[in-house]
Amino acid sequence: MKCTFVSAGSDAIGEGPEGLRPIPVTRRVLRIAPWPVTAILLGIASPANAQAIPATSDELAPPWNAQRIFEPSALPDLVDRDNREAVAPEDMPVKKRQQPGYEPVGIRQGSWMFNPSLMTGALYDSNVFASNTQKRGDVAAVIEPSLRAHTLWERHGIDIKLNSRTTAYNENSSLDQTDVSLKGAGWIDIANDMVVLGSFQIAHLNEGVGSLSSPSNAVTPTPYNLMSGDLTVRKEFNRLATSIGARVDSYDYGTARAQDGSLIDQSSRDGQIYALHGxxxxxxSPVLGWFGGVEGNQRNIRGVPGQTLDSTGYRALSGLTVGFGNLLRGEFGGGYVEQRFDNPLIGTVDGPSYRAKLTWSPTRLMDIHVKAEQLVTQTSDTSSTGVLANAVQVGVDYELRRNVILSLAGAYEIDRFFGQARKDRVTTTNASVKYLMNRFSAISAYHRYTSRDSDIPTFSYDKHQVGLNVTAQF
Structure with a gap:
């Protein structure tokens, strides 16, 4: 089972080009519009955060849920496509709307469209080392240039994004980091009911200090290189949609520095993860569906002499999909997860898993997101510490004006650790406001709060982050 982490330092408006309008993909037409691909697959790289369960993410439309099989899938539109009406901007999710006059212009070159953007910002972190004894605040400058290129072909398509994000601290230069990522997605329409999906990522990333996967005494980020790829085939049979795919992720970790100045070698986490998913x-009916998903993995991790980290595992989930027009949509599922390590000292980490994710839109100006999930995972994809995590997350997006979006979110998570007498409780809040000035610029401000209360005091901390970002795009 693969767990993905979400960055606490991601800016409020820097996760991909601004103002993207996802174009709904129906069951009978698998042609993929280029705009939603970026929102789904080409966001910025996300280093680890304090949580084991990712924060509420954007909804996925078929067929891209085939590559993230445990994310909710939108119910199909069973109306004949010749009689379907275009979806108005006000009927799209609040954060995905692309209002006329605020869409990026782009630079067209033949059958390709290029969208450059540049985000610059500043943030204040009240506890940069995530410590409960030596809290130290600092300000940092953030700069994030990106370039997206996608095709305008009638069929098939390619979507690529090159992204870099540099964070430079004023007083604690040891925390400076630069993430660079090249992501791509492509699709081939074999027929109107069959598509081949491919995606890749080549990146140099960093795990932030205080994250679950960062060494507890580290005072610098942990750098690592990631190469990954996924190939999936999706086929429809009237009301039945199926997919099968394979993914590989390769990790190469560097070293972090400890409080006493010594180096912390993380190369024991190097290795490859192979996965099959379906x-x-x-x-x-148009309002009710059933889903089932399973993913198996084989992990070949270096470990240390005499203690391998190789393991095999799976996660299976099944449940119901609901969708009452634009009012209520989401999924409820339950299943089981297991990771069996070759090293008998680690043993098997397993247990039941559930997931519920709903979006309620009481008005066209507001979306309310609710997510509850339990899973058994590791503190990172390539470590051996097991965690049983339970989380509840609630978020609200409100369109104050066509070009002003307010977002509020809160989460509570309980993490129980295998192999040690430790139980953590994590509370997070996130508030942001985004103002689109025109097609070429946007401003956002945000505040984030994280509190980890652990039975082991060393791991307890709390921090506030406040930031302001300005984005220029074309």
Missing amino acids: RVDYAF
Whole structure:
């Protein structure tokens, strides 16, 4: 089972080009519009955060949920496509709307479209080392240039994004880091009911100090290189949609520095993860469906002499998909997860898993997101510490004006650790406001709060982050 982490330092408006309008993909037409691909697959790289369960993410439309099989899938539109009406901007999710006059212009070159952007910002972190004894605040400058290129072909498509993010601290230069990522996605329409999906990532990233996967005494980020790729085939049979795919992730870790100045070698976490995944969706009606997904993995991790970290595992989830027009949509599922390590000292980490994710839109100006999840995972994809995590997350997006979006979110998570008498409780809040000035610029401000209360005091801390970002795009 693969766990993904979400960055606490991601800016409020820097996660991909601004103002993207996802174009709904129906069951009978698998042609993929280029705009939603970036929102789904080409966001910025996300280093680890304090949480084991990712924060509420954007909804996925078929067929891209085939590569993230445990994310909710939108129910199909069973109306004949010749009689379907275009979806108005006000009927799209609040954060995905692309209002006329605020969409990026782009630079067209033949059948390719290029969208450059530059985000600059500043943030204040009240506890940069995530410590409960030596809290130290600092300000940092952030700069994030990016370039997206995508095709305008009638069929098939390619979507690529090159992204860099540099964070430079004023007083604690040891925390400076630069993430660079090249991501791509492509699709081939074999037929109107069959598509081949491919994606890749080549990146140099950093794990932030205080994250679950960062060494507890580290005072610098942990750098690592990541290469990954996924190839998936999705096929529809009337109301039944199926997919099968394979993914590989390769990790190469560097060293972090400890408080006493010594180096912390993380090369024991180097290795590859191979995964096979599949999902089945069946629509009983336009408002109710069933899904089942399973992913198996083989992890070949270096470890240390005499203690291998190799393991095999799987995660299976099944449940119901609901969708009452633009009012309520989401999924409820339950299943099981297991990771069996070759090293008998680590043993098997397993247990039940559930997931519920709903979006309620009481008005066209507001979306309310609710997510509850339990899973058994590791503190990172390539470590051996097991965690049983339970989390509840609630978020609200409100369109104050066509070009002003307010977002509030809160989460509570309980992490129980295997192999040690430790139980953590994590509370987070996130508030942001985004103002689109025109097609070429946007401003956002945010505040984030994280509190980890652990049975082992060394791991307890709390911090505030306040930031302001300005984005220029074309």
